[in-house]
Amino acid sequence: MPDSEYRDIRKLDLFAQMADGNFTSLMRGAYVQNFPAQIELITEGEPSDFLHIVISGSVDLFSTWNGRETSMATVRPISTFILAATIKDAPYLMSARTLEKSRIALIPSQDVRAIFDADGNFARAIVTELAQCYRSVIKAQKDLKLRTSLERLANYLLRQQRHAGGGAAFELDFEKRRLASVLGMTPENLSRAFKGLQPYGVTVTGTRITIDSQADLERFARPNPLIDDFST
Amino acid sequence: MPDSEYRDIRKLDLFAQMADGNFTSLMRGAYVQNFPAQIELITEGEPSDFLHIVISGSVDLFSTWNGRETSMATVRPISTFILAATIKDAPYLMSARTLEKSRIALIPSQDVRAIFDADGNFARAIVTELAQCYRSVIKAQKDLKLRTSLERLANYLLRQQRHAGGGAAFELDFEKRRLASVLGMTPENLSRAFKGLQPYGVTVTGTRITIDSQADLERFARPNPLIDDFST
DNA sequence: CAAATCAATTGATATATGTCAACCCGTCGG
C-alpha cells in the first residue's frame, strides 16, 4: 500500500486515535485491491470476513428479497462499510458492488475484533462510528415512512444542493435509476416526480439540476434537520 | 431503587461486564420513576440528557414530520433506549411515550459518557449494543423497501408467532392502530390486509390470531433470516 | 457509418394505498 493511502486511512476518525502499534498490525494483515466497475464485492448472508474501506471510486450497498432489489446506500472515499457485521461476527445484511473502477482495502474481521478488544481508543472510535451509522439509518427510515416520493425527491435535491456547495445549479452524483432505488421508487416514477417539481422551480437537463426558486422548493419540501442533516 | 431492580439492570448485556465501581457510580446518579400511560417522556429534537431504561411497562418510539406521525419501535423491559443520542451527545431523533403504566430508570447522559471513556468493558458492550440496534434498523428498512404491506403483515405475524412460542394461535402484543403505524400503513388498510391473509389461513378474532395453515402463510410471506431474525 | 445497447422518458393502464364518512360494538362513567 502506498504511503499516502496508509496516511489517509490513518486519518479516518475510526483509526485516528488508536495506538501506533495496533494500527500497524491492523494494516499488516490488510490488503488493497483494484476492482473494475460492477463487481459484486460481498453478498448478503455471507460471513463477514473483512472490513472494507473505499479508497477511491464508489460502492453501492443493496439488498434483495424475492426477486426484488433496492439500493440502501452509497459509500464514497474515504470511508468504511459493513462495520457492524464485522464487529458482531454476523452475516452481511447487505450486498456491495462497485459502481465504477474502485480501490478497496480489506482488513480481516478477526484482526479488527482482536484490536477492538485490546485498544480502548479504537473501541471508542467504533462506538462513535456506529452511533453515527445508526442515526443515519433512523433518518432514512423517517424519510421513507413520513414522506411521499415527491417529498423525498425534493428533500434529496436540497441535500444534494447543499452538499455541492449551495449554488442554484448542481449535478446529480449518480444515475437516475439508482437514485430512484435509493428513494424507494421506480425509475418511471422518478421521471414523473421531476416533472412534478417543475411548479416549484426545479428544472432538469440530463444530470444537471437547477433550482430556480429556492424558497418555493423549500416551502414544499419542508426540510428538517432531524431527517436531512447528515452531521448530527 | 429496590435491590431486585438494581440486579436486573446489572444483568443487562450493556452493564454485565463493567467494573463494579463504575456500575455503582452510574447508578448513584440515576433515578427511577413511575409514569402513567400516554406520557411523553422525550421529544425529538431535544438534547439527550438521560439514557433511559424500561424496567416495567412499555414505551413507544415515534417520529413526526409535517403533521404526520409514525411509530418506529416499541421498547419492552428490560432494555435501554436512545443510546446513540446519549453517546453522541446529539439531539433525540425520536420521541418516546409510555404505552401503559411504566417504570423507567434515567441515567444522566454525561455520566454514561464519562464511564464510557473510563471503562473499556463498558465501551465494548456499547459497541455490541449499537451494532445490534444498527442491524435491526437495516432489517426494518429492507422490510419497508422490499415488501408490500400485505407481505410485511404476513411476516410480522410469523415473527410474532415465533416470539409467542410457535403455536398456531397467539395474541397481538399491541393495539392494531399502532401495529398499522409500525408496519407503515393506515389502520383501515391493516384491517383489509388481515382479510387479505384469510386465503392463506389467517383468522383474526380481536387481538387473537390463528394461523391455520403454517405452510401456506410461509409460502406467501417468504420469511428471510436477513430481515426477520432478530437474533443475528 | 450502421447496428446494437441501454438509460431515460412517456402514455396507458392496473394495482396499492390513503382518505373520508358511516357504522358497529365494546367499555366506562354518570
Place this chain on the structure above:
DNA sequence: CCGACGGGTTGACATATATCAATTGATTTG
C-alpha cells in the same frame, strides 16, 4: 340503564405508485 367515547371495521372514492409497452436519444461496438 343510558349515553358518550374510542377502537375497529366497512364501503365508496381519490390518490399514489407500479407495471407494461413503446419511443427517444445518447453511447458503444463491430
